[in-house]
Amino acid sequence: MAAAGRYLKGVNVKKILMRSAMPFGEERTISEILIENLIGNNTGNLIFQSSLARAVMTGDTEITTIRTDLIYSEEQVERWNAEYDMFLIPLANAFRTTFKKELKMLTDLVKRLTIPCVVVGVGLARSLRSNKWTFLHDEESTAFVRAVLEKSSIIGVRGEITAEYLKQKGFRPEKDFTVIGCPSLYMFGDALPVPKQTELSPKSKVTMNFKAGLPENLYTFLREQGERFDHSVFITQVIEEIRTVYVGEPYFTEENKDKIPADYPMHFDHPMMQDDRIVGVLDIDSWFNFLSQQDFNFGSRIHGNIAAVLSGVPCYIYAGDCRVKELADFHHIPCITAGDLEDGMDVIDMYEKADYSRLHAGHKDRVSHYLDFLDVNKVPRLSREQLSGADTPFDRMNAQLKKPGLIHPFPVVGTLQQERRLAEYFGKYRRESMETLQTADNQSKKIASLNKEKEVLQRELAEIKNSRLYKIKSFMKR
Numbered sequence: 001m002a003a004a005g006r007y008l009k010g011v012n013v014k015k016i017l018m019r020s021a022m023p024f025g026e027e028r029t030i031s032e033i034l035i036e037n038l039i040g041n042n043t044g045n046l047i048f049q050s051s052l053a054r055a056v057m058t059g060d061t062e063i064t065t066i067r068t069d070l071i072y073s074e075e076q077v078e079r080w081n082a083e084y085d086m087f088l089i090p091l092a093n094a095f096r097t098t099f100k101k102e103l104k105m106l107t108d109l110v111k112r113l114t115i116p117c118v119v120v121g122v123g124l125a126r127s128l129r130s131n132k133w134t135f136l137h138d139e140e141s142t143a144f145v146r147a148v149l150e151k152s153s154i155i156g157v158r159g160e161i162t163a164e165y166l167k168q169k170g171f172r173p174e175k176d177f178t179v180i181g182c183p184s185l186y187m188f189g190d191a192l193p194v195p196k197q198t199e200l201s202p203k204s205k206v207t208m209n210f211k212a213g214l215p216e217n218l219y220t221f222l223r224e225q226g227e228r229f230d231h232s233v234f235i236t237q238v239i240e241e242i243r244t245v246y247v248g249e250p251y252f253t254e255e256n257k258d259k260i261p262a263d264y265p266m267h268f269d270h271p272m273m274q275d276d277r278i279v280g281v282l283d284i285d286s287w288f289n290f291l292s293q294q295d296f297n298f299g300s301r302i303h304g305n306i307a308a309v310l311s312g313v314p315c316y317i318y319a320g321d322c323r324v325k326e327l328a329d330f331h332h333i334p335c336i337t338a339g340d341l342e343d344g345m346d347v348i349d350m351y352e353k354a355d356y357s358r359l360h361a362g363h364k365d366r367v368s369h370y371l372d373f374l375d376v377n378k379v380p381r382l383s384r385e386q387l388s389g390a391d392t393p394f395d396r397m398n399a400q401l402k403k404p405g406l407i408h409p410f411p412v413v414g415t416l417q418q419e420r421r422l423a424e425y426f427g428k429y430r431r432e433s434m435e436t437l438q439t440a441d442n443q444s445k446k447i448a449s450l451n452k453e454k455e456v457l458q459r460e461l462a463e464i465k466n467s468r469l470y471k472i473k474s475f476m477k478r
Contacts (some may be wrong), residue, residue, distance in 0.1 A: 013061065021038045034239065041238065042239070111147050120373075121181075123327075181327065190363070206298070278409055298317075316336075332358035
């Protein structure tokens with residue numbers, strides 16, 4: 001820990017770099033968000049990123065967001081080293097094989113930075129049926145942890161499963177890492193809303209979330225349970241699905257069609273599309289506002305259900321993997337795994353038996369541990385009282401922004417809105433394509449010009465070598 005101490009000693013943090021595709025305090029159009037993927041594939045990312053930003057944005061701090069799926073030049077990194085005081089790295093399930101490439105780039109960036117680098121939440125992706133602790137991403141994951149520990153006091157992990165993984169790799173509990181849960185749940189400090197109470201019926205306002213890659217029994221259960229309610233709405237938070245909802249960009253492809261359930265509601269003739277029972281979310285305010293009007297929310301997405309908790313709506317989590325289960329367990333959100341589903345179970349009965357008391361009873365202790373974690377790493381933050389209030393610098397900044405709102409299906413929005421969507425979305429695609437082509441054309445012209453200069457120089461060199469004077473000088477050097 002001596003190396004980490006060197007980076008944290010005397011730290012006075014004013015300017016912060018933070019991992020997030022979406023820049024805070026800037027308005028972006030729906031098309032910009034979708035084309036540039038400013039949600040980082042999943043709008044759930046915006047919840048824990050915004051929660052962290054809300055906590056650390058004081059009157060004295062400035063946050064600049066950066067992506068970590070890029071390789072940055074030495075000049076750029078040196079500029080950050082000179083101008084910024086800390087790099088905050090909120091992550092989801094980054095310890096997974098499909099994230100290896102970006103994790104290597106992130107590790108490289110951490111090594112090149114000379115400022116403190118703090119991981120505020122990271123998790124392991126693992127099957128519920130697995131009992132192994134060896135994965136194809138082990139080398140990249142452990143290298144990342146070692147690099148970060150050189151520049152911070154301790155790493156925050158999401159749950160006990162990730163903690164056990166790092167322990168298996170030789171890292172020390174409460175010295176190298178500590179379990180902090182998900183920063184999302186600390187969005188409003190101690191002020192965690194109490195879920196509303198209501199009696200569910202087929203007429204109740206219910207929202208659900210799921211994904212195509214769930215275990216078959218879990219997907220079937222969620223779809224069937226959703227149909228028990230007359231007006232259930234599927235909330236999608238995934239970039240590819242929202243693109244389909246917004247402009248009809250094809251979701252089913254030759255590569256994925258065999259992996260997606262045939263009744264998955266991502267085509268325009270699906271009844272849920274036709275009945276306006278699917279909405280996409282691209283900002284957390286519109287998401288929370290919509291959820292607050294519902295009676296109940298259920299599904300397999302961890303942040304789809306955390307959003308409900310933060311909106312004061314009862315929820316039930318149906319975990320399809322360990323990353324969801326470890327967070328539900330740590331925060332005591334009602335949850336059942338795919339393997340524990342039994343015939344005859346139904347969401348209404350499970351809702352009526354759900355116990356939210358432990359979620360609330362232990363919340364303040366979890367907030368305390370989270371704030372202690374930030375303090376140990378010298379991360380600047382609001383006071384606990386400010387964080388639990390409703391008028392933070394982040395809140396005031398966010399209130400000035402126009403939000404994208406809910407994304408309703410293309411088939412139901414009317415011809416005028418359809419034309420606007422298509423013009424904006426594909427117009428931006430066309431402009432970017434033209435800019436790319438223009439850049440390529442300029443580069444081609446530059447290369448052609450350099451080649452001509454090269455040819456001229458080669459001719460001049462040949463003429464010099466054939467000159468009488470050159471031959472005499474060459475002879476005299478022998």
